[in-house]
Amino acid sequence: MTGGDAMRKLNRLRGVAMVLALVTMPAYAQYPTRPVRFIVAFPAGGGVDIVARTVGEKLTPRLGQQIVIENRPGGGTTIGTEMVARSTPDGHTLLVGPIGGAAIAQSYYRKLGYDIRRDFAPITKIGYGTIVLVVPPGLGVGSVKELIALAKAKPGQLTFASSGTGALIHLTGELFKQLAGVDILHVPYKGTSQLLPDLIDGRVSMALDSMPAHLPHIKAGRLRALAVASRQRSPQLPEAPTLIEAGLPGFQSNTDYALYAPARTPSDIVARLNREMNGVLQQADVRARLAAQGIEVSGSTPEALQAEVLDELGKWERVIRNANIKQE
Secondary structure: OOHHHHHHHHHHHHHHHHHHHHHHOOHHHHOOOOOEEEEEOOOOOOHHHHHHHHHHHHHHHHHOOOEEEEEOOOOOOHHHHHHHHOOOOOOOEEEEEOOHHHHHHHHHOOOOOOOOOOOEEEEEEEEEEEEEEEEOHHHOOOOHHHHHHHHHHOOOOOEEEEOOOOOHHHHHHHHHHHHHOOOOEEEEOOOHHHHHHHHHOOOOOEEEEEHHHHHHHHHOOOOEEEEEOOOOOEOOEOOOOEOOOOOOOOOOOEEEEEEEEEOOOOHHHHHHHHHHHHHHHOOHHHHHHHHOOOEEEOOOOHHHHHHHHHHHHHHHHHHHHHHOOOOO
Protein backbone atom coordinates (compact mmCIF):
# COMPACT_ATOMS: atom_id res chain seq x y z
CA MET A 1 0.00 0.00 0.00
CA THR A 2 1.43 3.37 -0.99
CA GLY A 3 1.64 6.27 1.39
CA GLY A 4 -1.22 8.03 -0.44
CA ASP A 5 -3.47 4.96 -0.19
CA ALA A 6 -2.77 4.68 3.50
CA MET A 7 -3.63 8.33 4.06
CA ARG A 8 -6.89 8.00 2.12
CA LYS A 9 -7.83 4.90 4.15
CA LEU A 10 -7.04 6.73 7.38
CA ASN A 11 -9.21 9.67 6.33
CA ARG A 12 -12.08 7.31 5.51
CA LEU A 13 -11.77 5.69 8.92
CA ARG A 14 -11.79 9.10 10.56
CA GLY A 15 -14.94 10.01 8.63
CA VAL A 16 -16.67 6.83 9.71
CA ALA A 17 -15.67 7.49 13.32
CA MET A 18 -17.09 11.01 13.16
CA VAL A 19 -20.40 9.73 11.74
CA LEU A 20 -20.61 7.03 14.43
CA ALA A 21 -19.91 9.65 17.11
CA LEU A 22 -22.74 11.81 15.83
CA VAL A 23 -25.13 8.87 15.63
CA THR A 24 -24.35 7.73 19.17
CA MET A 25 -24.23 11.24 20.64
CA PRO A 26 -26.86 11.68 23.37
CA ALA A 27 -29.97 13.58 22.23
CA TYR A 28 -29.44 16.24 24.89
CA ALA A 29 -26.02 17.12 23.39
CA GLN A 30 -27.79 18.37 20.26
CA TYR A 31 -30.89 19.71 22.06
CA PRO A 32 -32.44 22.19 21.55
CA THR A 33 -31.79 23.07 17.93
CA ARG A 34 -34.52 25.70 17.63
CA PRO A 35 -36.91 27.69 19.89
CA VAL A 36 -38.87 25.62 22.42
CA ARG A 37 -42.63 26.12 22.61
CA PHE A 38 -44.47 26.16 25.92
CA ILE A 39 -48.12 25.35 25.16
CA VAL A 40 -50.52 26.86 27.70
CA ALA A 41 -54.08 25.55 27.43
CA PHE A 42 -55.45 28.69 29.12
CA PRO A 43 -55.93 32.32 28.10
CA ALA A 44 -53.15 34.84 28.66
CA GLY A 45 -53.03 36.49 32.07
CA GLY A 46 -54.13 33.55 34.20
CA GLY A 47 -52.11 31.57 36.73
CA VAL A 48 -50.76 28.96 34.30
CA ASP A 49 -49.80 31.66 31.79
CA ILE A 50 -47.98 33.67 34.49
CA VAL A 51 -46.07 30.57 35.60
CA ALA A 52 -45.13 29.65 32.02
CA ARG A 53 -43.83 33.13 31.23
CA THR A 54 -41.94 33.44 34.51
CA VAL A 55 -40.04 30.16 34.21
CA GLY A 56 -39.74 30.38 30.41
CA GLU A 57 -37.88 33.68 30.64
CA LYS A 58 -35.32 32.12 32.97
CA LEU A 59 -35.05 28.83 31.10
CA THR A 60 -34.14 30.56 27.81
CA PRO A 61 -30.47 31.29 28.68
CA ARG A 62 -30.02 27.88 30.28
CA LEU A 63 -31.07 26.08 27.09
CA GLY A 64 -29.57 28.59 24.67
CA GLN A 65 -32.83 28.85 22.74
CA GLN A 66 -35.84 31.12 23.12
CA ILE A 67 -38.86 29.79 25.04
CA VAL A 68 -41.99 30.82 23.12
CA ILE A 69 -45.34 30.86 24.95
CA GLU A 70 -48.37 29.77 22.91
CA ASN A 71 -51.81 30.12 24.51
CA ARG A 72 -54.18 27.47 23.16
CA PRO A 73 -57.30 27.65 25.37
CA GLY A 74 -60.56 25.86 24.73
CA GLY A 75 -62.30 22.58 25.34
CA GLY A 76 -61.71 22.75 29.07
CA THR A 77 -57.91 22.71 28.46
CA THR A 78 -58.17 19.65 26.19
CA ILE A 79 -57.32 21.45 22.91
CA GLY A 80 -53.88 22.64 23.96
CA THR A 81 -53.17 19.45 25.88
CA GLU A 82 -53.98 17.24 22.90
CA MET A 83 -51.82 19.43 20.69
CA VAL A 84 -48.78 18.58 22.82
CA ALA A 85 -49.71 14.89 23.04
CA ARG A 86 -49.69 14.71 19.22
CA SER A 87 -46.52 16.76 18.71
CA THR A 88 -43.11 15.38 17.75
CA PRO A 89 -41.43 13.96 20.89
CA ASP A 90 -38.16 15.85 20.55
CA GLY A 91 -38.42 18.29 23.45
CA HIS A 92 -39.29 21.31 21.33
CA THR A 93 -43.02 21.35 22.21
CA LEU A 94 -43.87 21.12 25.91
CA LEU A 95 -46.99 21.54 28.02
CA VAL A 96 -47.22 23.82 31.04
CA GLY A 97 -50.41 22.77 32.75
CA PRO A 98 -52.15 21.59 35.89
CA ILE A 99 -51.90 18.25 37.65
CA GLY A 100 -55.30 18.01 39.32
CA GLY A 101 -57.04 19.69 36.39
CA ALA A 102 -55.51 17.21 33.95
CA ALA A 103 -56.67 14.33 36.15
CA ILE A 104 -60.19 15.75 36.32
CA ALA A 105 -60.40 16.13 32.54
CA GLN A 106 -59.40 12.48 32.16
CA SER A 107 -62.42 11.39 34.21
CA TYR A 108 -64.89 14.11 33.25
CA TYR A 109 -64.73 14.09 29.44
CA ARG A 110 -66.22 11.04 27.78
CA LYS A 111 -63.99 11.24 24.71
CA LEU A 112 -60.44 12.56 24.85
CA GLY A 113 -57.87 12.47 22.08
CA TYR A 114 -55.16 11.62 24.60
CA ASP A 115 -54.55 9.82 27.88
CA ILE A 116 -52.63 11.76 30.53
CA ARG A 117 -51.11 8.49 31.79
CA ARG A 118 -49.97 7.20 28.42
CA ASP A 119 -49.29 10.16 26.15
CA PHE A 120 -47.05 12.36 28.28
CA ALA A 121 -43.58 12.19 29.80
CA PRO A 122 -43.65 14.08 33.11
CA ILE A 123 -40.71 16.47 33.56
CA THR A 124 -41.22 18.30 36.85
CA LYS A 125 -43.77 19.82 39.14
CA ILE A 126 -43.34 23.60 39.19
CA GLY A 127 -45.43 24.60 42.18
CA TYR A 128 -48.89 25.04 43.57
CA GLY A 129 -51.29 27.77 44.60
CA THR A 130 -53.74 28.04 47.44
CA ILE A 131 -57.49 27.44 47.31
CA VAL A 132 -59.37 29.34 50.01
CA LEU A 133 -62.83 28.79 51.49
CA VAL A 134 -64.55 32.18 51.56
CA VAL A 135 -67.99 33.35 52.66
CA PRO A 136 -69.66 36.77 52.72
CA PRO A 137 -69.73 38.28 56.22
CA GLY A 138 -73.52 38.46 56.01
CA LEU A 139 -73.75 34.67 56.13
CA GLY A 140 -73.04 34.95 59.84
CA VAL A 141 -70.47 32.16 60.21
CA GLY A 142 -66.94 32.54 61.50
CA SER A 143 -65.53 29.04 61.16
CA VAL A 144 -65.76 25.87 59.08
CA LYS A 145 -67.54 24.17 61.96
CA GLU A 146 -70.23 26.88 62.01
CA LEU A 147 -70.58 26.71 58.20
CA ILE A 148 -71.12 22.95 58.29
CA ALA A 149 -73.64 23.30 61.12
CA LEU A 150 -75.57 25.93 59.14
CA ALA A 151 -75.53 23.77 55.99
CA LYS A 152 -76.86 20.78 57.93
CA ALA A 153 -79.57 22.92 59.50
CA LYS A 154 -80.61 24.17 56.04
CA PRO A 155 -80.09 21.26 53.64
CA GLY A 156 -80.17 22.31 49.99
CA GLN A 157 -80.52 26.01 50.84
CA LEU A 158 -76.88 27.10 50.87
CA THR A 159 -75.01 27.53 47.59
CA PHE A 160 -71.41 27.36 46.46
CA ALA A 161 -70.03 29.20 43.44
CA SER A 162 -67.46 27.86 40.99
CA SER A 163 -65.77 29.04 37.84
CA GLY A 164 -67.37 26.30 35.73
CA THR A 165 -68.83 22.79 35.85
CA GLY A 166 -66.34 19.95 35.76
CA ALA A 167 -63.24 22.00 36.56
CA LEU A 168 -61.01 21.91 39.65
CA ILE A 169 -62.93 24.58 41.59
CA HIS A 170 -66.26 22.83 41.06
CA LEU A 171 -64.80 19.47 42.07
CA THR A 172 -63.22 21.01 45.17
CA GLY A 173 -66.70 22.15 46.24
CA GLU A 174 -68.03 18.65 45.62
CA LEU A 175 -65.19 17.24 47.72
CA PHE A 176 -66.22 19.59 50.53
CA LYS A 177 -69.81 18.39 50.31
CA GLN A 178 -68.74 14.76 50.48
CA LEU A 179 -66.26 15.08 53.34
CA ALA A 180 -68.47 17.45 55.37
CA GLY A 181 -71.64 15.45 54.69
CA VAL A 182 -73.68 18.47 53.61
CA ASP A 183 -76.15 19.26 50.84
CA ILE A 184 -75.13 22.54 49.15
CA LEU A 185 -76.29 23.64 45.69
CA HIS A 186 -73.66 24.23 43.02
CA VAL A 187 -73.92 27.52 41.07
CA PRO A 188 -71.51 27.60 38.10
CA TYR A 189 -70.15 30.81 36.57
CA LYS A 190 -67.90 31.43 33.58
CA GLY A 191 -64.99 32.52 35.76
CA THR A 192 -63.93 33.96 39.09
CA SER A 193 -64.49 37.56 37.96
CA GLN A 194 -68.12 36.68 37.22
CA LEU A 195 -68.83 34.99 40.57
CA LEU A 196 -67.17 37.58 42.81
CA PRO A 197 -69.96 40.22 42.76
CA ASP A 198 -72.62 37.67 43.74
CA LEU A 199 -70.39 36.20 46.44
CA ILE A 200 -69.56 39.59 47.95
CA ASP A 201 -73.22 40.62 47.91
CA GLY A 202 -74.29 37.34 49.50
CA ARG A 203 -76.31 36.01 46.58
CA VAL A 204 -74.23 32.82 46.87
CA SER A 205 -73.18 31.41 50.22
CA MET A 206 -69.58 30.37 49.69
CA ALA A 207 -66.77 29.49 47.29
CA LEU A 208 -63.67 27.32 47.39
CA ASP A 209 -61.57 29.19 44.86
CA SER A 210 -58.04 30.17 43.90
CA MET A 211 -56.86 32.68 46.48
CA PRO A 212 -55.26 35.60 44.52
CA ALA A 213 -58.51 37.05 43.14
CA HIS A 214 -60.17 36.90 46.56
CA LEU A 215 -57.29 38.18 48.68
CA PRO A 216 -57.95 41.93 48.23
CA HIS A 217 -61.59 41.43 49.24
CA ILE A 218 -60.56 39.36 52.28
CA LYS A 219 -58.15 42.09 53.36
CA ALA A 220 -60.86 44.74 52.87
CA GLY A 221 -63.40 42.77 54.92
CA ARG A 222 -65.77 42.17 52.01
CA LEU A 223 -65.18 38.41 52.28
CA ARG A 224 -64.26 36.16 55.20
CA ALA A 225 -61.63 33.43 54.81
CA LEU A 226 -62.59 30.39 56.87
CA ALA A 227 -59.83 28.00 55.80
CA VAL A 228 -57.42 26.99 53.06
CA ALA A 229 -57.48 23.67 51.19
CA SER A 230 -53.72 23.07 51.20
CA ARG A 231 -51.78 20.83 53.57
CA GLN A 232 -50.16 23.83 55.23
CA ARG A 233 -51.37 27.29 56.13
CA SER A 234 -50.83 30.06 53.61
CA PRO A 235 -48.26 32.79 54.34
CA GLN A 236 -50.76 35.27 52.87
CA LEU A 237 -53.48 34.13 55.33
CA PRO A 238 -51.61 32.76 58.34
CA GLU A 239 -54.68 32.98 60.62
CA ALA A 240 -56.81 30.77 58.37
CA PRO A 241 -56.55 27.08 59.34
CA THR A 242 -56.28 24.31 56.83
CA LEU A 243 -59.47 22.36 56.19
CA ILE A 244 -57.69 19.38 57.74
CA GLU A 245 -57.13 21.42 60.92
CA ALA A 246 -60.75 22.57 60.73
CA GLY A 247 -62.00 19.01 61.07
CA LEU A 248 -62.02 17.51 57.55
CA PRO A 249 -59.24 14.87 57.52
CA GLY A 250 -57.67 14.25 54.14
CA PHE A 251 -59.05 17.42 52.52
CA GLN A 252 -56.51 18.75 50.07
CA SER A 253 -56.96 20.62 46.80
CA ASN A 254 -54.56 23.02 45.13
CA THR A 255 -54.15 24.84 41.92
CA ASP A 256 -50.96 23.28 40.61
CA TYR A 257 -48.49 23.66 37.78
CA ALA A 258 -46.22 21.18 36.03
CA LEU A 259 -44.15 20.69 32.89
CA TYR A 260 -44.78 17.76 30.55
CA ALA A 261 -43.30 16.49 27.28
CA PRO A 262 -44.96 14.17 24.77
CA ALA A 263 -44.50 10.47 25.47
CA ARG A 264 -41.43 8.90 23.85
CA THR A 265 -39.35 12.03 24.31
CA PRO A 266 -35.77 10.76 24.79
CA SER A 267 -35.00 10.19 28.46
CA ASP A 268 -31.81 12.27 28.33
CA ILE A 269 -33.80 15.29 27.08
CA VAL A 270 -36.34 14.80 29.88
CA ALA A 271 -33.46 14.57 32.36
CA ARG A 272 -31.87 17.77 31.08
CA LEU A 273 -35.17 19.67 31.16
CA ASN A 274 -35.77 18.44 34.70
CA ARG A 275 -32.33 19.58 35.80
CA GLU A 276 -32.56 23.00 34.15
CA MET A 277 -36.13 23.64 35.33
CA ASN A 278 -35.29 22.75 38.91
CA GLY A 279 -32.34 25.13 38.64
CA VAL A 280 -34.70 27.89 37.49
CA LEU A 281 -37.05 27.17 40.39
CA GLN A 282 -34.23 27.74 42.89
CA GLN A 283 -33.69 31.32 41.71
CA ALA A 284 -34.77 33.83 44.35
CA ASP A 285 -36.41 36.25 41.91
CA VAL A 286 -38.49 33.45 40.37
CA ARG A 287 -39.67 32.30 43.79
CA ALA A 288 -40.49 35.87 44.84
CA ARG A 289 -42.40 36.66 41.65
CA LEU A 290 -44.53 33.52 41.93
CA ALA A 291 -45.01 33.98 45.69
CA ALA A 292 -46.54 37.38 44.93
CA GLN A 293 -49.19 35.45 42.96
CA GLY A 294 -49.81 33.07 45.88
CA ILE A 295 -47.83 30.30 44.16
CA GLU A 296 -45.31 28.25 46.15
CA VAL A 297 -42.48 26.73 44.14
CA SER A 298 -41.73 23.05 44.67
CA GLY A 299 -39.96 21.24 41.83
CA SER A 300 -39.75 17.42 41.65
CA THR A 301 -38.35 14.43 39.85
CA PRO A 302 -40.25 13.08 36.82
CA GLU A 303 -41.11 10.00 38.88
CA ALA A 304 -42.60 12.06 41.70
CA LEU A 305 -44.72 14.04 39.25
CA GLN A 306 -46.00 10.85 37.64
CA ALA A 307 -46.95 9.45 41.07
CA GLU A 308 -48.84 12.65 41.87
CA VAL A 309 -50.70 12.50 38.55
CA LEU A 310 -51.83 8.95 39.35
CA ASP A 311 -52.90 9.94 42.88
CA GLU A 312 -54.93 12.86 41.55
CA LEU A 313 -56.57 10.64 38.95
CA GLY A 314 -57.83 8.29 41.64
CA LYS A 315 -59.01 11.07 43.95
CA TRP A 316 -60.98 13.09 41.41
CA GLU A 317 -62.41 10.03 39.68
CA ARG A 318 -63.98 9.07 43.03
CA VAL A 319 -65.34 12.59 43.56
CA ILE A 320 -66.88 12.67 40.07
CA ARG A 321 -68.38 9.20 40.47
CA ASN A 322 -69.78 9.85 43.96
CA ALA A 323 -71.29 13.18 42.91
CA ASN A 324 -72.68 11.63 39.70
CA ILE A 325 -71.26 14.50 37.65
CA LYS A 326 -71.81 14.16 33.92
CA GLN A 327 -70.24 16.05 31.05
CA GLU A 328 -72.54 18.85 29.92
